[in-house]
Amino acid sequence: MTSATPHSSAAGAHYPPARTVEDFQRNLAAVRLRMAQACLRVGRDPASVRLLPVSKTIDEARIRLSYVAGCRELGENKVQETFHKWEAMADLTDLRWSVIGHLQTNKAKLVARCASEFQALDSLRVAEALERRLQIEGRGLDVFVQINTSGEASKYGLQPAEAANFIQALAPFSALRVRGLMTLALLSAETEKVRTCFTLLRTLREQLRQSCPASVSLDELSMGMSGDFETAIEEGATVVRVGQAIYGARNTPDHYYWPDAIDAAPSIT
């Protein structure tokens, strides 16, 4: 149906860097159009899918241009980077930060302070640390449970079979508002293999809904990035996390963000 490009960093090469407000407006419009077309193909309302621009590695000056172009929430993979940007751009009072990468318990404090959303929850130790810090800060946090749908051993996220118990165990944490599930698909140029990961997340969500505590909502499915967001939308994504198609190709290799990415590349085995 779609010809999604592989979402390795090389796939970002055809995205030139956005350097002006007009560049950002054009890129955002292009992404929104592709999102709307994907919705149309499967009879979904385009308003049911949220675009989360991902600003990792992008400096403050360019992030401010994207803000002028309309970005009001940004995804960042690394906590320290999120915190520094949050501090530097505190004057943009309606800008919200979403942490979408792996978190270590010793950095829970920073997330509790600066983030509106955390999409990579996959351990009870992290949940406990976040809950404690959020109570101190007097804040709540929207969270997504990260699921490993690709079967790759070292990728972050819970195994699908672990999700039900994990979600049950989150119920007592009143500062954590569970919104749904998040995944990173297989890094592959083969659209149908990538699609399998997204389908798995959707069907897992349907199963979990039958047993999940009343305090937990599983409405959201965060899946899809620059190279595969259309496939993700066709499979039910309600949040797509898009960096390179908005900001331009990134030089940082993917394995800096998820350690097994290099192993997943078919050419390197």
Ligand SMILES: *Cc1c(COP(=O)(O)O)cnc(C)c1O
């Ligand atoms: C970087 C990143 C994205 C966005 O990837 P792009 O290729 O820039 O669209 C999505 N999700 C996570 C977890 C990321 O770290």
